[in-house]
Amino acid sequence: MKKPIAFFVHHQGRGHANRTMAVATEFARDRPVSLLTADPRLFDGFARDVEIVPLPNMIGAAVPTPRLYAEPTPQVMHCVPLGLSEMRRTMRRILDHLDEREVGLFVVDVSAEIALLSRIASVPAVQIRMHGDRSDIGHVGAYEACVGMLAPFDERLEQDDYPARLRARTFYSGGLCTSVDRVPERVEARARLGLDPDREIVVALTGGGGSGTPYAPLTVAARAAPDALWLTLGPTHREGHETDFANLRELGWVPSVTDYLAAADIIIASAGDNTVHEAARVGGRLIVMPEWRYFAEQTRKAEALVRLGAAVQAPAWPGDLTGWRDLLARARALDGTALRSLYAPDAAARAAGWLEGLVDALWDSESAGDGPEPAARRIAAAE
Numbered sequence: 261m262k263k264p265i266a267f268f269v270h271h272q273g274r275g276h277a278n279r280t281m282a283v284a285t286e287f288a289r290d291r292p293v294s295l296l297t298a299d300p301r302l303f304d305g306f307a308r309d310v311e312i313v314p315l316p317n318m319i320g321a322a323v324p325t326p327r328l329y330a331e332p333t334p335q336v337m338h339c340v341p342l343g344l345s346e347m348r349r350t351m352r353r354i355l356d357h358l359d360e361r362e363v364g365l366f367v368v369d370v371s372a373e374i375a376l377l378s379r380i381a382s383v384p385a386v387q388i389r390m391h392g393d394r395s396d397i398g399h400v401g402a403y404e405a406c407v408g409m410l411a412p413f414d415e416r417l418e419q420d421d422y423p424a425r426l427r428a429r430t431f432y433s434g435g436l437c438t439s440v441d442r443v444p445e446r447v448e449a450r451a452r453l454g455l456d457p458d459r460e461i462v463v464a465l466t467g468g469g470g471s472g473t474p475y476a477p478l479t480v481a482a483r484a485a486p487d488a489l490w491l492t493l494g495p496t497h498r499e500g501h502e503t504d505f506a507n508l509r510e511l512g513w514v515p516s517v518t519d520y521l522a523a524a525d526i527i528i529a530s531a532g533d534n535t536v537h538e539a540a541r542v543g544g545r546l547i548v549m550p551e552w553r554y555f556a557e558q559t560r561k562a563e564a565l566v567r568l569g570a571a572v573q574a575p576a577w578p579g580d581l582t583g584w585r586d587l588l589a590r591a592r593a594l595d596g597t598a599l600r601s602l603y604a605p606d607a608a609a610r611a612a613g614w615l616e617g618l619v620d621a622l623w624d625s626e627s628a629g630d631g632p633e634p635a636a637r638r639i640a641a642a643e
Contacts, residue, residue, distance in 0.1 A: 263364025263623050264292035265615060266357065268374050271299035271317075273467060275534045276369045278438040279388075279412060281306050286612030294361060296354060313357050316346040337373055338398050351377060358383045365619035367410070372402035379405035384622050386410050386615065389430060390533070391564070392555035395421060399555075403429075408618060410611055412436035412533060414602045417564045433611040434604025437537035441518050449523035459489050462588075463524040465517065466494035467535050473528075475502050475510075477577035482508040484584035493520055518542065526591045531558035536565065536602075543600035545591045546571040570599040 265287070270276045277297070284293050285308050294311040295303060298319075303312055321344045323329040328343040341347070354374065358366060358381060366378045369388040378385035387402055389411040394400075403409060403426050411418070415432040422430075450457050462485070466473040472495030482490050482505040490508040514520060517538060521527055527544040529535045530551045539546045548571040550558030565571040572590040574583065604610065621627045 262291050264361050265365045266294040266363045267367045269297040277302035282438045282608040283611045286609045316349045318346045321346045372398050375402040391561040392557035431614045433607040435537045435602045436607035437541045444522050449519045460525050461489045462526045464492045464528040467532050472497040481584045484581040531561040540599045540603035543596040545594040547591050
């Protein structure tokens with residue numbers, strides 16, 4: 261019987277769950293798979309045969325006493341409050357599952373502490389890589405504790421400050437987008453959505469992991485480019501003093517994000533992993549506006565996109581007409597080629613193949629101890 265692969269899936273937003281489903285779908289059907297998460301609803305409707313293990317929700321749990329609350333956090337960890345029964349039950353449930361199922365590989369998406377827990381429990385772990393300022397001892401320790409890292413993005417997006425020794429142990433799947441619907445041509449997409457075939461269209465996209473696109477700056481944008489149609493997808497954040505304009509429409513959640521992105525002349529988006537690859541998949545002209553995230557995750561990814569000429573960025577959301585006009589002019593000068601090259605249609609299959617090959621090699625008593633050469637673990641940017 262093949263060794264089981266288990267996933268720890270963080271339940272903030274939908275990105276971690278969608279990525280897990282995309283990869284798990286590509287596993288061989290006889291590979292046992294389990295998903296451990298505090299929000300099993302994220303996997304409602306998932307067709308593959310998997311075991312879903314509910315975990316207690318530790319986020320927001322109250323520390324029982326002031327003295328426990330005052331205890332400092334050790335540098336090797338990031339989020340380890342004391343006295344929480346929810347945390348004890350989470351760790352116990354994870355350990356019991358890894359032990360009872362004799363899990364061969366634990367894929368952690370994401371938590372430095374749980375990657376360390378897996379190593380302490382003698383279970384090989386793979387950490388999903390994210391951008392950001394993660395050179396602290398907690399992150400580096402978690403990386404070193406893993407048998408490898410999986411980066412669901414193109415290697416050209418890697419940060420210069422990521423240590424070479426860890427980079428050599430990282431598999432770059434290419435840009436992983438969880439959308440699989442067909443990308444229509446612009447004319448077809450606009451006809452399908454009932455949009456003017458000739459008007460400039462700017463689409464602002466926000467995923468489910470943040471507070472939404474700030475609406476007030478977009479009202480300034482609508483005034484700066486009054487001939488353009490401005491559409492927002494996903495949540496928006498209002499401050500209460502905005503004036504609405506006829507060329508700015510809030511659409512909220514829509515059935516097909518792909519159609520709207522394909523119809524757009526310019527896309528404004530955060531720097532979330534799936535959001536960026538949604539734009540790359542249609543080859544759009546991208547204005548990237550990173551949202552606040554721990555360890556400057558989106559800021560560092562936005563820097564990499566701009567460095568590659570795949571996007572343009574402003575230091576902050578423009579608050580004046582001139583700022584918007586300059587930003588739009590720079591976006592119009594993009595051709596989308598650099599961004600499109602960052603998307604890999606078979607990224608999920610590549611990731612799944614690497615994970616299955618890794619777990620089989622780890623548990624093969626006759627396999628060599630050094631593992632595959634680094635070149636075999638990477639996907640060349642030209643592929």
